Amino acid sequence: MAKGRVEVREEFCKSCGLCVAACPKKVLRISDSINPRGYRPAEQFQDGCIACGICARTCPDVVLTVYRIDE
Amino acid sequence: MSETKVFGMTPTWRRDVHTHYCPGCTHGVAHRLVCEAIDELGIRDEAIGIAPVGCAVLIHQYMDLDFIEAAHGRAPAVAYGIKAVRPDKIVFTYQGDGDLASIGMGEIVHAVNRAWPLTVVFINNAIYGMTGGQMAPTTLLGQKATTCLSGRTAEANGYPVRMCELLATLEGPAYIERVALSKPQHILKAKAAIKKAFENQVNNKGFSFIEVLSTCPTNWGLRPVEACQWLEENMIPYYPLGVFKDFE
Numbered sequence: 001m002a003k004g005r006v007e008v009r010e011e012f013c014k015s016c017g018l019c020v021a022a023c024p025k026k027v028l029r030i031s032d033s034i035n036p037r038g039y040r041p042a043e044q045f046q047d048g049c050i051a052c053g054i055c056a057r058t059c060p061d062v063v064l065t066v067y068r069i070d071e
Numbered sequence: 072m073s074e075t076k077v078f079g080m081t082p083t084w085r086r087d088v089h090t091h092y093c094p095g096c097t098h099g100v101a102h103r104l105v106c107e108a109i110d111e112l113g114i115r116d117e118a119i120g121i122a123p124v125g126c127a128v129l130i131h132q133y134m135d136l137d138f139i140e141a142a143h144g145r146a147p148a149v150a151y152g153i154k155a156v157r158p159d160k161i162v163f164t165y166q167g168d169g170d171l172a173s174i175g176m177g178e179i180v181h182a183v184n185r186a187w188p189l190t191v192v193f194i195n196n197a198i199y200g201m202t203g204g205q206m207a208p209t210t211l212l213g214q215k216a217t218t219c220l221s222g223r224t225a226e227a228n229g230y231p232v233r234m235c236e237l238l239a240t241l242e243g244p245a246y247i248e249r250v251a252l253s254k255p256q257h258i259l260k261a262k263a264a265i266k267k268a269f270e271n272q273v274n275n276k277g278f279s280f281i282e283v284l285s286t287c288p289t290n291w292g293l294r295p296v297e298a299c300q301w302l303e304e305n306m307i308p309y310y311p312l313g314v315f316k317d318f319e
């Protein structure tokens with residue numbers, strides 16, 4: 001299975017949690033940090049991302065970019 | 072080791088803007104799908120959007136496209152005017168349910184009936200979002216709103232309007248589909264439908280109308296993830312997803 005990673009534009013995240021709920025691999029969570037607008041941005045907190053892109057397709061604020069890691 | 076971007080930002084989305092939408096509001100998803108469709112079809116220079124009155128009133132600040140703002144509900148009439156003088160342009164409206172199905176009911180019915188190649192993206196969130204959660208024509212029976220505090224009843228308020236079914240009775244439209252944004256599988260289908268609605272206009276194939284079931288977590292009083300579940304459990308049974316008309 002493909003290996004991937006997610007990049008978060010933290011300052012645009014509104015902490016809605018839709019990506020966290022949508023990720024089939026459960027590798028996203030809401031972090032403890034706070035962005036300039038007062039929201040806690042999403043983060044990838046463990047390996048296991050399969051670069052499916054579901055999180056980015058679910059995000060209403062175009063916060064996430066998904067990369068496939070080619071061996 | 073190298074990396075390949077598999078999903079990133081589409082050019083029509085203005086990368087540096089913060090939308091004013093509430094956290095988890097799926098208006099943002101609908102915006103992104105419109106941007107992706109326009110970019111994939113390569114029609115960014117031809118596209119002209121008509122902005123509604125409602126939460127999406129500032130849509131022109133979020134998409135790097137030409138836009139014009141219409142009075143409440145009048146976006147289809149403005150779209151006709153533009154298409155009449157510039158038939159080479161790809162003209163679309165983006166309207167909420169208060170805008171399209173209430174004050175704009177007359178415009179949309181006559182616009183569809185006229186059957187010109189135009190594209191309408193209709194956001195049904197079963198409420199007036201911008202003005203603070205009043206009942207919309209699409210508010211479900213039993214659903215609470217600030218103008219029906221103990222829930223909508225048929226006796227007092229009439230029945231929720233199913234726009235796709237209503238418009239599909241007319242000869243005019245070429246393509247009518249209802250989609251939803253409440254889960255990833257639905258979002259993929261919504262993307263395909265919105266793209267087709269633009270593609271039809273590129274190919275001069277008549278009026279395309281896409282109803283998008285969308286959330287309003289703030290006025291529904293639900294967290295964003297719960298709002299998606301509420302949509303699945305309450306809206307989809309009354310507003311079934313699918314194609315209601317297709318010229319093909």
Ligand SMILES: Cc1ncc(C[n+]2csc(CCOP(=O)(O)OP(=O)(O)O)c2C)c(N)n1
Binds near residue numbers: 167
């Ligand atoms: C002529 C006129 N009447 C009423 C209003 C007040 N108004 C602003 S937005 C709105 C309804 C918005 O609801 P909807 O179209 O469902 O969009 P949403 O905000 O839910 O996305 C109303 C009634 C107005 N701006 N202009």
Ligand code: SF4
Binds near residue numbers: 049
């Ligand atoms: S790309 Fe897929 S697996 Fe990776 S974080 Fe997003 S949803 Fe999860």
Ligand code: SF4
Binds near residue numbers: 016018041042060063
């Ligand atoms: S879906 Fe987008 S805005 Fe919501 S928490 Fe995830 S990254 Fe942030």
Ligand code: SF4
Binds near residue numbers: 097098126196287
């Ligand atoms: S009020 Fe409702 S429709 Fe408007 S931005 Fe907030 S959640 Fe979205």
